[in-house]
Amino acid sequence: MAPSRAAPPPPPESGARPAARVEGRDAILVAAAAAFTERGYTATTIDDIADRLGATKGRVYHYYRSKADIFLDIHRYAMQRMIDMVKPIAEGRAAPAEKIAAMVRAHAVLLMTSFPFQRVSVQGLERHLAGRVTERQRAALDGVIRMRDAYEDLFVRVLEEGRKARAFRSLEPRRAVKPILGALNWLTVWYRPRPEDGDASRTAIAEEMVEFVVRGLRP
Amino acid sequence: MAPSRAAPPPPPESGARPAARVEGRDAILVAAAAAFTERGYTATTIDDIADRLGATKGRVYHYYRSKADIFLDIHRYAMQRMIDMVKPIAEGRAAPAEKIAAMVRAHAVLLMTSFPFQRVSVQGLERHLAGRVTERQRAALDGVIRMRDAYEDLFVRVLEEGRKARAFRSLEPRRAVKPILGALNWLTVWYRPRPEDGDASRTAIAEEMVEFVVRGLRP
DNA sequence: CGGGCATGATACTCCCCGGTAGGTGCAGCA
DNA sequence: TGCTGCACCTACCGGGGAGTATCATGCCCG
Numbered sequence: 001m002a003p004s005r006a007a008p009p010p011p012p013e014s015g016a017r018p019a020a021r022v023e024g025r026d027a028i029l030v031a032a033a034a035a036f037t038e039r040g041y042t043a044t045t046i047d048d049i050a051d052r053l054g055a056t057k058g059r060v061y062h063y064y065r066s067k068a069d070i071f072l073d074i075h076r077y078a079m080q081r082m083i084d085m086v087k088p089i090a091e092g093r094a095a096p097a098e099k100i101a102a103m104v105r106a107h108a109v110l111l112m113t114s115f116p117f118q119r120v121s122v123q124g125l126e127r128h129l130a131g132r133v134t135e136r137q138r139a140a141l142d143g144v145i146r147m148r149d150a151y152e153d154l155f156v157r158v159l160e161e162g163r164k165a166r167a168f169r170s171l172e173p174r175r176a177v178k179p180i181l182g183a184l185n186w187l188t189v190w191y192r193p194r195p196e197d198g199d200a201s202r203t204a205i206a207e208e209m210v211e212f213v214v215r216g217l218r219p
Numbered sequence: 220m221a222p223s224r225a226a227p228p229p230p231p232e233s234g235a236r237p238a239a240r241v242e243g244r245d246a247i248l249v250a251a252a253a254a255f256t257e258r259g260y261t262a263t264t265i266d267d268i269a270d271r272l273g274a275t276k277g278r279v280y281h282y283y284r285s286k287a288d289i290f291l292d293i294h295r296y297a298m299q300r301m302i303d304m305v306k307p308i309a310e311g312r313a314a315p316a317e318k319i320a321a322m323v324r325a326h327a328v329l330l331m332t333s334f335p336f337q338r339v340s341v342q343g344l345e346r347h348l349a350g351r352v353t354e355r356q357r358a359a360l361d362g363v364i365r366m367r368d369a370y371e372d373l374f375v376r377v378l379e380e381g382r383k384a385r386a387f388r389s390l391e392p393r394r395a396v397k398p399i400l401g402a403l404n405w406l407t408v409w410y411r412p413r414p415e416d417g418d419a420s421r422t423a424i425a426e427e428m429v430e431f432v433v434r435g436l437r438p
Numbered sequence: 439c440g441g442g443c444a445t446g447a448t449a450c451t452c453c454c455c456g457g458t459a460g461g462t463g464c465a466g467c468a
Numbered sequence: 469t470g471c472t473g474c475a476c477c478t479a480c481c482g483g484g485g486a487g488t489a490t491c492a493t494g495c496c497c498g
Contacts (some may be wrong), residue, residue, distance in 0.1 A: 017257070024475080042261035057457085058477045067456070091439060123342075169434070175424070179431045182405025183398035191396055205394070212398045216435040264485060276487085277446050286486070374455085 014073055014140065016064055027053060029077065032070045041071060041124055053173035068133060071124065071142045078114070078121035079147040083154075085110055090154040094163030095215060103155065104184060104213045108206040111187045119188040125136050152177060159217075168217040180213050233292055233359065235283055244282050246272060248296065251289045252335035260290060260343055279311065287352060291359045297333070297340035298366040302373075306328055309373040315381030316433060322374065323432050327425035330406045338407040347348065371396060378436075387436040399432050 016025050019196050031052040035044045064070045089102045111118045133141065138144060159173035191205070235244050250271040254263045269275050283289045288378060308321045330337045352360065378392035410424070 024365060025269040040261070042259070046457085047455080052280075059475080061457075062474090062476060065457095073477095108478055172429075175427050176431070178405060178409055179402035179428055182403070182408075183401040185408075186397060186401025189401075189404075208394050209398055211388075212395070215437065216431040218434065265487085266485080275447055277448075280487070281444090281446060323491095 014067070014069070014076070016073060020154060021055060025063050025073070028060055029074055030116075033074050033120050036071070036074070036120045037116040041120075046204060060151060066137075068137050069140075071120070072144065074117055074120050075099065075124070075144045076140070076147070077163045078117040079151065082118070082121075083151055084112055084151045086151070086154055091159055096158050096165060096167045099158050099219070100155075100162065100217065101210050101214050103158065104180070105206050107184050108187060108209045109202060111184065112191060112193060112205065114179045114186075114200045115161065115191070115193045117200070122185045152181065155180065162217065169195060171217070177218070179216070184213060202217065225304045233288070233295070235288070235292060235423070244292070247279055247289060248293055249335075252293050252339050253295070255339045256335040257312065260339075277374050287356050288409055291356060291363065293336055293339045293385075294343070294363045295359070295366070297336040298363060298370065300333060301326065301329060303378075304336050304368070305373055305375060315377050315384060315386045316436070319374075319381065319436065320433050322377065323399070324425050324429050326403050327341070327406065328421060329427045330403065330414060331421045331424070333411045335395070341404045341407045358368075359390055369401065374399060377406070381436065385438065386419075388435070388438045391399070395436070398435070402431060404427060 018137065032044070032049045035048045035052060038044075039048070046060050048055050049070070050060050052059075053059060059069075064073070086103050087108045089099055090108060092099060094102070111122075155177045156173040159168065159171065159176055162168035163171060163173065187205070187209075249267065251263070251268045254267045254271060257263075258267070265279050268289070269279050272278060279289075283292075304325045305322050308318055308325060311318060313321070330341075374396045375392040378387065378390065378395055381387035382390060382392065406424070406428075414427050
């Protein structure tokens with residue numbers, strides 16, 4: 001599944017080459033996300049990515065300057081989609097318990113429907129903290145990390161609301177958010193999308209997550 | 220922290236060289252676990268591991284046949300310790316809710332106190348499903364996967380007990396176990412052991428996990 | 439005291455893979 | 469029909485790192 005097709009503005013300090021067309025980049029990202037998901041980042045070669053497109057390295061390097069840039073762009077897209085889904089819920093006017101339930105549901109569903117992208121995003125961050133990265137890549141990485149922190153804050157704030165309103169048990173939001181996101185993100189470890197099981201199966205999984213989290217927070 | 224010092228019998232089809240002493244192997248494993256935790260498996264070089272020992276590659280290859288074998292042995296040790304801690308609880312005679320609480324607590328504490336080993340074990344499994352592995356390594360990998368499945372079954376069985384005894388809400392154990400282990404294992408992503416914070420800090424985190432899980436299961 | 443084995447260092451080899459240089463074909467256009 | 473530029477390919481380089489072959493240094497034991 002491609003990241004938002006409707007993203008025509010050239011990315012800010014993305015590693016994509018300026019002149020390259022968006023659809024071309026998207027194809028690279030989709031192939032790369034699938035490859036990273038299967039073999040992991042370092043074990044994936046640029047030729048692997050190209051093979052998935054029925055192409056050669058030339059095509060990949062026509063759109064992206066480096067493997068790390070592809071990786072970072074996958075992160076950015078994945079995080080952006082997650083934020084786009086969840087932020088409106090978090091900032092809405094519903095009761096905290098209902099907001100958390102809806103956020104958990106949205107998070108779980110997006111993890112499954114956009115699996116390769118989300119898996120790379122969820123599992124891959126630390127891979128770059130030690131490596132050789134350029135100035136621009138470091139900036140992009142910091143940007144993604146900030147997005148992730150901001151995303152976690154969405155949950156923290158709703159937890160705080162709920163605690164104040166006595167809708168949740170007494171808890172420390174910063175600490176309580178960890179098992180919640182853990183229960184959710186662990187999906188990227190055990191879940192494997194299979195074509196034959198449709199929305200119903202995903203919904204069942206998402207509802208189990210909702211149930212577990214909401215009960216874990218009740219006073 | 221070294222894996223069990225009292226494991227003198229040469230491991231079954233481990234990648235350790237037969238003649239090598241146990242303490243010698245342990246030192247390699249400790250250094251490798253730390254290196255893998257910091258940089259990830261593929262980004263870690265054998266020289267990195269040797270450097271941590273103040274030694275050279277020669278020493279590493281004296282004890283282990285390959286990098287993959289080191290990796291697999293870390294898995295085996297980590298899983299074995301986890302099983303040794305949790306299995307007696309799971310098979311005890313306490314009430315299901317108390318057993319789950321104790322299992323969660325033990326799991327969380329071991330994750331933190333034996334952090335590098337557990338982190339490698341929890342986060343690294345998929346890395347090998349695609350790579351070049353020998354017959355023996357494949358067998359070792361399968362063994363570790365079986366250990367992991369057996370470990371998950373410990374939780375599944377207690378969930379089943381609790382469901383039958385009406386101590387837990389109605390749930391499907393196979394499905395409900397995922398968010399539980401997810402909340403726990405996510406520790407390996409965000410937790411960073413710092414020397415200055417001691418048992419108290421770890422206990423607080425573990426109790427938050429226990430609280431969250433136990434409430435998530437209540438009828 | 440001397441041989442043998444455990445232990446480890448040194449100095450390679452080899453190949454995989456990220457990245458680059460330069461070309462080719464084709465579409466659109468005047 | 470020739471020009472231009474995008475999209476992509478082929479062929480190559482270079483470095484890094486896994487693994488090996490061989491040698492040095494003990495330490496134990498007779």
